[in-house]
Amino acid sequence: MSACLFTPAAARAQSEQVTVDTHAAGTPFPHYWEKMFGSGRANLSMRQSYRDDLQTVKKVTDFQYVRFHAILDDENGVYSEDPQGNPVYNFSYVDQIYDGLLQNGIRPFVEISFMPKLLAKRLDYHAFWYKQIVSPPKDYAKWDALMTAFAKHLVDRYGIEEVSKWYFEVWNEPNIDFWTGRPAQQTYFELYDNTARALKAVNPRIRVGGPATAQAAWVDAMIAHATQNHVPLDFVSTHVYGNDVSKDVFGDNRPIAPHQMVCAAVKKVHDQIKASAQPNMPLIWSEFNATYMNESAITDSTYMGPWMANTIRECNGMTEMMSYWTFSDVFEEQGVIKTPFYGGYGLIAERGIPKPAFNDFALLHRLGTELLPVSSDDVLVTRRKDGALVLAAWNLVEPGVTAPPKTITLTLVGVKGGASASIARVDAAHGDTLDAWKSMGSPKDPSEKQIAALRKVGQLGAPEIVPVKDGKLTLTLPPQGLAVVEVR
Numbered sequence: 211m212s213a214c215l216f217t218p219a220a221a222r223a224q225s226e227q228v229t230v231d232t233h234a235a236g237t238p239f240p241h242y243w244e245k246m247f248g249s250g251r252a253n254l255s256m257r258q259s260y261r262d263d264l265q266t267v268k269k270v271t272d273f274q275y276v277r278f279h280a281i282l283d284d285e286n287g288v289y290s291e292d293p294q295g296n297p298v299y300n301f302s303y304v305d306q307i308y309d310g311l312l313q314n315g316i317r318p319f320v321e322i323s324f325m326p327k328l329l330a331k332r333l334d335y336h337a338f339w340y341k342q343i344v345s346p347p348k349d350y351a352k353w354d355a356l357m358t359a360f361a362k363h364l365v366d367r368y369g370i371e372e373v374s375k376w377y378f379e380v381w382n383e384p385n386i387d388f389w390t391g392r393p394a395q396q397t398y399f400e401l402y403d404n405t406a407r408a409l410k411a412v413n414p415r416i417r418v419g420g421p422a423t424a425q426a427a428w429v430d431a432m433i434a435h436a437t438q439n440h441v442p443l444d445f446v447s448t449h450v451y452g453n454d455v456s457k458d459v460f461g462d463n464r465p466i467a468p469h470q471m472v473c474a475a476v477k478k479v480h481d482q483i484k485a486s487a488q489p490n491m492p493l494i495w496s497e498f499n500a501t502y503m504n505e506s507a508i509t510d511s512t513y514m515g516p517w518m519a520n521t522i523r524e525c526n527g528m529t530e531m532m533s534y535w536t537f538s539d540v541f542e543e544q545g546v547i548k549t550p551f552y553g554g555y556g557l558i559a560e561r562g563i564p565k566p567a568f569n570d571f572a573l574l575h576r577l578g579t580e581l582l583p584v585s586s587d588d589v590l591v592t593r594r595k596d597g598a599l600v601l602a603a604w605n606l607v608e609p610g611v612t613a614p615p616k617t618i619t620l621t622l623v624g625v626k627g628g629a630s631a632s633i634a635r636v637d638a639a640h641g642d643t644l645d646a647w648k649s650m651g652s653p654k655d656p657s658e659k660q661i662a663a664l665r666k667v668g669q670l671g672a673p674e675i676v677p678v679k680d681g682k683l684t685l686t687l688p689p690q691g692l693a694v695v696e697v698r
Contacts, residue, residue: 224614224615224616224617225616225617225618225619226586226588226616226617226618226619227619227621228584228585228586228589228618228619228620228621229585229620229621229623230582230584230591230599230601230620230621230622230623231582231583231623231624232582232593232599232622232623232624232625233623233624234582234583236580236581236582236583236592236593237580237581238579238580238581239526239577239578239579239580239581239592240579241272241575241577241579242525242526242529242530242531242532243518243521243522243525243532243534243574244271244272244273244534244571244574244575245272245273245274245275245531246273246274246275246276246277246319246494246496246531246532246533247267247271247273247275247276247277247533247534247535247536247537247557248276248277248278248496248497248533248534248535248536248537248555249264249276249277249278249536249537249538249540249541250278250536250538250540250541250542250543251278251279251280251283251340251342251542251543252278252279252280252281252283252286252307253280253283253285253286253303253307254278254540254541254542255276255278255307255310255311256303256306256307256310257540259538259540259562260538260540261310261314262562263537263538263540263556263557263558263562264276264311264314264316264537264538265314266558266562266564266568267537267538267557267558267568267571268314268315268316270568270571270572270575271571271572271575272575273316273537274315274316274317275316275317275318275319275377275531275533276311276316276317276318276319276537277318277319277321277379277496277497277533278321279321279323279324279342279382280323280324280340280342281304281307281320281321281322281323282322282323282324282325282326282356283323283324283326283340283342283343284326284327285340286303286304286307287300287302287303288300288301288303288304288326288356288360289326289328289329289356290326290328291328297352297355297356297359299356299359299360299363301360301363301367304360304363305367308364308368312368312372317372317375317376318376319376319377319379319496319533320376320377320378320379321379321381321382321422321496322357322378322379322380322381322405323342323381323382323388324336324342324343324344324382324388325342325343325344325345325346325347326343326356327343329347329348329349329352329353329356330343330345330346330347330348331345331346331347331348332345332390333345334390336387336388337387338543338544339542339543339544339545339546340542340543344387344388344389344390345390345391346389346390346391346397346400346401347401350400350404353401353404353405354404354405354407354408357404357405357408357409358408358411358412361408361409361412361413361416362412364376365412365413365416370413370415370416373413373415373416374413374415374416374417376416376417377417377418377419377444377445377494378409378416378417378418378419379418379419379420379422379447379496380401380402380405380406380418380419380420380421380422381398381401381402381420381421381422382422383422383423383424383449384398384401384421384422384423385398385421385423385424385425385427385428386424386425395428395431398420398421398428399432399435402420402421402432402441403439403441405418406418406441406442406443407441407442409442410442417444417445418442418443418444419443419444419445419446419447419492419494420432420443420446420447421446421447421448422447422448422449422496423448423449424448424449424450424454425448425449425450425454425458425459425475426448426449426450426459426475426476426478426479427448428448429446429448429479429482429483429493430482430483430485430486432446433446433482433483433486433487433488433491434486434487436488437486437487437488443488443491444492445491445492445493445494445530446479446483446491446492446493446494447493447494447495447496448475448479448495448496449495449496449497449498450471450472450475450476450495450497450498451471451472451497451498451499451500451501451502452468452469452471452472452499452500452501452508452517453468453471453500453501453502453503454471454475454502459471459474459475459478460474460478467608468500468501468608469500469516469517469520469521469606469608470520470524472498472500472521472524472525473521473524473525473528476493476495476525476528476529476532477528479493480493480528480529492530493528493529493530494529494530494531494532494533495525495529495531495532495533496531496533497533497535498521498532498533498534498535499534499535499555500513500514500517501553503553504544504552504553504554505553505609506551506552506553506644507553507609507610508553508609509553509554509555509565509567510551510552510553510554510559510565510566510644511566511609511642511644511690512566512636512637512638512641512642512644512690512691512692513607513608513609513690514565514566514567514570515566515567515569515570515573515604515636515637515690515691515692516604516605516606516607516690516691516692517606518534518567518570518571518574519570519574519590519602519604519692520587520588520604520606522574522590523587523590526581534557534571535555536555536556536557537556537557537558538556538557538558539554539555539556539558539559539560540556540560541554541555541556547560548654549652549654549655550563550647550656550664551565551643551644551647551652557571559643561656561661562661562665563643563661563664563665563668564641564643564665564668564669565643565644565668566636566641566642566643566644568668569636569640569641569668569670570636570692572670573602573634573636573692573694574602574694576594576600576634576694576696577590577592577594577600577601577602577694578592578593578594578595578598578599578600579592579593579594579595580592580593580594586618588603588604588605588606588616588618589601589602589603589618589620590602590603598696598697598698599622599625599696599697599698600694600695600696600697601620601694601695601697602692602693602694602695603618603620603685603687603692603693603695604687604691604692604693605687605688605689605690605691606690607689607690611689612689613689614689615686615687615688615689615691616686616687616691617684617685617686617687618684618685618686618687619682619683619684619685620682620683620684620685621681621682622678622681622682622683622697623681624681625678625681625697628677629677629678629697629698630675630676630677630678630697630698631675631676631677631678631683631695631696631697632673632674632675632695632696632697632698633673633674633675633676633685633693633694633695634670634673634674634693634694634695635670635674635691635692635693635694636670636691636692637687637688637690637691637692638688638690638691639688640670641667641668641669641670642667643664643667643668646663646664646667647664650663650664673696678697683695683697
């Protein structure tokens with residue numbers, strides 16, 4: 211991993227020479243960045259627009275799991291009580307939610323949240339538009355019974371062979387305002403212990419983990435707690451965003467660029483695990499993105515291509531899965547969407563408009579499963595199972611920074627004569643639906659004709675085919691440009 215120091219893009223070299231031995235021994239390169247995505251809360255998954263976007267992303271990625279909040283929220287009708295105060299369970303919406311995923315070839319990464327009103331110790335409502343309750347339970351016997359009923363229902367409906375392939379993550383970000391137990395860590399561990407033991411009592415093959423914290427927190431404490439108290443723990447999970455600050459993630463003021471924060475945090479946690487009593491504990495990064503704010507210049511823009519490619523390069527080998535937050539802007543944490551491009555987290559904007567990030571993931575999916583050595587911070591070189599050489603190159607420029615194009619000349623040692631390169635790009639001239647929308651005057655409610663035009667801009671079209679002359683290939687990348695090249 212390169213040093214976490216910010217070099218302004220304008221000061222970087224405008225040209226780079228990169229030599230690749232195409233016959234070099236490679237290392238495994240699992241597509242850990244595209245196995246799971248986050249999404250809007252559970253109830254939204256019953257909407258056709260959500261399922262359309264899910265199918266669209268599934269077609270261009272290795273999408274296997276989805277994670278969302280609020281499966282236990284009252285809008286899903288899971289928990290109520292009879293006049294005598296006895297629990298009444300209803301899994302009708304749970305079934306529709308999970309059936310809809312499974313029918314599209316996606317498994318649930320079950321985030322166990324939030325608190326049903328009748329089980330809440332206090333009516334502590336979160337600030338999100340849908341006002342979930344983030345209180346501890348008032349009665350752990352009733353909570354444990356709910357967990358038991360929930361797990362039994364899933365195993366009865368889907369079978370343990372299927373459910374054992376899911377993940378069950380206890381709560382969401384209990385170290386910040388998603389949990390009002392105090393002290394936060396101690397009361398979260400109580401919730402975790404009760405939940406994990408109840409799930410495992412139904413079937414020991416159910417996989418359960420946590421702490422699902424913000425800012426890469428508590429993982430070392432989680433492992434120590436589980437080890438010392440003999441609590442089941444099958445994986446650990448946590449979150450970070452590119453605009454999180456060092457003080458929150460590391461407890462100091464070390465300078466870390468926004469495009470390096472995520473993997474710096476991943477390395478911190480990876481190293482904590484290796485130094486723990488359970489050094490082989492699987493790490494799942496169950497939320498990440500370049501920003502946790504609604505910043506259109508980041509999540510809606512071509513910046514996401516270089517940012518994502520660099521993140522893939524730096525985080526490789528340190529986590530089993532990373533879950534990009536989110537696959538779709540069918541999403542209502544801040545309320546009903548008011549305009550297509552507002553800095554939403556999704557790969558797809560409202561009305562099925564692909565953002566540059568959608569095409570970034572589509573292109574990066576083409577990378578092979580074997581990583582070749584290369585001495586560059588702006589290039590990934592891979593080998594695919596069919597023998598094709600697939601590489602990604604990018605020009606990472608932070609939003610608002612002026613920088614020149616970058617030229618990368620690749621010398622591909624060992625490429626056969628007559629080889630050609632197929633070059634696909636996402637940049638200001640390829641798939642920039644944000645800029646196209648702005649050119650329309652940034653319509654708050656685009657017409658059907660404008661929506662169709664934006665969708666057309668989001669189609670990258672046929673790649674450029676160029677010969678590889680004398681083993682050399684030159685790419686010129688504009689600021690915030692990503693290119694993925696297949697050489698045959």
